[in-house]
Amino acid sequence: MNGRFLGADLSRLLGVEARLANDANCFALAEATLGAAKGRRVVMGLIMGTGVGGGIVVDGKVINGCHGIGGEWGHNPIPGESRPCYCGRTGCVETVIAGPSLERFYREKSGQQADLRTIVKRAAEGESVAVETLEHLRTRFGQAIAAVINILDPDAIVIGGGVGNLDLLYTAETRQAVGRFLFNPEVKTEFLKPALGDSAGVFGAAMLAVG
Numbered sequence: 351m352n353g354r355f356l357g358a359d360l361s362r363l364l365g366v367e368a369r370l371a372n373d374a375n376c377f378a379l380a381e382a383t384l385g386a387a388k389g390r391r392v393v394m395g396l397i398m399g400t401g402v403g404g405g406i407v408v409d410g411k412v413i414n415g416c417h418g419i420g421g422e423w424g425h426n427p428i429p430g431e432s433r434p435c436y437c438g439r440t441g442c443v444e445t446v447i448a449g450p451s452l453e454r455f456y457r458e459k460s461g462q463q464a465d466l467r468t469i470v471k472r473a474a475e476g477e478s479v480a481v482e483t484l485e486h487l488r489t490r491f492g493q494a495i496a497a498v499i500n501i502l503d504p505d506a507i508v509i510g511g512g513v514g515n516l517d518l519l520y521t522a523e524t525r526q527a528v529g530r531f532l533f534n535p536e537v538k539t540e541f542l543k544p545a546l547g548d549s550a551g552v553f554g555a556a557m558l559a560v561g
């Protein structure tokens with residue numbers, strides 16, 4: 351990020367080999383190996399919270415890729431979206447379905463400030479803008495993740511983070527939303543809640559050291 355190599359610097363200063371990976375890759379590694387997607391060959395781990403990230407694990411190994419951006423679906427563009435992203439591009443997945451983006455969507459439509467938890471509660475009570483906000487999440491998530499499945503075609507997708515915790519992402523309706531944008535007529539991919547809770551990233555980081 352700043353032209354320095356943190357891993358090499360840490361190794362030198364600590365006198366031991368340091369291995370680094372971002373939170374989404376650590377999360378994906380842990381959930382694919384010990385957690386919800388244990389036993390699946392190709393696993394995508396998503397972090398959907400204040401930002402949107404992801405990591406890919408194949409046969410128990412993280413796929414970092416040529417640039418170290420393997421799995422970073424949060425900065426794919428969503429057609430029809432144009433809001434600027436901190437990365438310098440526009441219409442990124444993160445600008446649409448991250449928690450703050452959904453709260454902004456609700457605020458702009460309703461004139462009211464509410465956090466995601468409150469929006470979910472209001473949607474359950476039938477409040478129209480709250481319902482619209484969650485439908486927006488469902489549709490855009492379907493669109494964004496279908497693009498990922500078209501390329502990687504993972505056996506399982508584990509979804510972490512505050513947005514990933516929402517039950518609506520694991521429903522038949524959301525599966526249909528994915529299907530509307532998928533090359534295959536049927537969606538067979540498993541969408542799984544994490545099994546390791548908030549500790550998944552820490553487990554994954556520890557696994558870097560033993561792997």
Ligand SMILES: [Zn+2]
Nearest residue numbers: 425435437442
């Ligand atoms: Zn971006």
